[in-house]
Amino acid sequence: MTMTAQLADYILPPTLQYERADLPVFLYETLVSQQPYTRYTPAIAEPPNGARVRDDHYYFWALCKRLGVTLELFGTPLDGEAAPTTDEILAITARAAPITFEELKRAERGVFLDQERHYVQPGDPNSPHRFSLLPDDVADELNEVEAQLANSPVADRRFAYRIAVRRLRDGNNSAGLMLPSIKQRIPFNPAFMNPEDMERERVRDGDFVEIASRHGAIRAIAEADPTLRRGVISITHGFGALPSQNAAYEDVGVSTNHLTSLAKDARESINAMPRMSGIPVSLRRDDA
Numbered sequence: 001m002t003m004t005a006q007l008a009d010y011i012l013p014p015t016l017q018y019e020r021a022d023l024p025v026f027l028y029e030t031l032v033s034q035q036p037y038t039r040y041t042p043a044i045a046e047p048p049n050g051a052r053v054r055d056d057h058y059y060f061w062a063l064c065k066r067l068g069v070t071l072e073l074f075g076t077p078l079d080g081e082a083a084p085t086t087d088e089i090l091a092i093t094a095r096a097a098p099i100t101f102e103e104l105k106r107a108e109r110g111v112f113l114d115q116e117r118h119y120v121q122p123g124d125p126n127s128p129h130r131f132s133l134l135p136d137d138v139a140d141e142l143n144e145v146e147a148q149l150a151n152s153p154v155a156d157r158r159f160a161y162r163i164a165v166r167r168l169r170d171g172n173n174s175a176g177l178m179l180p181s182i183k184q185r186i187p188f189n190p191a192f193m194n195p196e197d198m199e200r201e202r203v204r205d206g207d208f209v210e211i212a213s214r215h216g217a218i219r220a221i222a223e224a225d226p227t228l229r230r231g232v233i234s235i236t237h238g239f240g241a242l243p244s245q246n247a248a249y250e251d252v253g254v255s256t257n258h259l260t261s262l263a264k265d266a267r268e269s270i271n272a273m274p275r276m277s278g279i280p281v282s283l284r285r286d287d288a
Helices: 003-007 026-032 056-067 086-093 101-106 136-150 180-185 195-200
Strands: 161-166 191-193 208-212 217-224 232-236 280-285
Touching (some): 086 101, 195 217
Antiparallel strands (some): 191 232, 208 217
């Protein structure tokens, strides 16, 4: 039960990756293979006995059925009476592939596809349209950011450090951190620092430190990381407990959300997301 789950009124539990058939995440295929490649992977694990789980698409379909809304996938309307199977969902997803879905399923180790060549016509030499390295509106935004930085807390000596988001190979955000094998290795999230910064602040490995932004503060255990540049404190997000639980840091770690804010000057201008990294912070050894 993650913090998000504990705040939920209902939890809709999906099958996990090995418990359902799937196709690769097509958005990332080009990052791992220079040649067009894909593979159908059948389910190879069964959910535990009594587990009330369904493939995640089922919940969206079932909600739409109750609302009287026709659910579409890539422009293809789904049957509103009979729930689609996972293979039917994957077949629609791969409907524009150069081979059929059934051929793809038979290719046990996947398939490399002939790369489709794309051609463009020569540009019009008389066209006034050219690629601009710095459009006027982008220049205006950069000037605005420069003005903000001049008045930001970064210039304030109280906030001499910047927070850098760190991820773990053992989990994805908060998912996985509560598994016993991972919890035993990583019970909390240390505050990693450059050893020279630690020496300057008279902080040693295992010391508690207070990290404070303009919006809040957290308490964490310091740990040296010589790969960090000076002036950076790196701590993993996804840890901590709900404020009402008053849990010990050594048991659950600490939530970096206490350093963030929804105030206008702490949100991204385009998507209004709170700034989660690069936050100006202060640091002091906490002997309490």
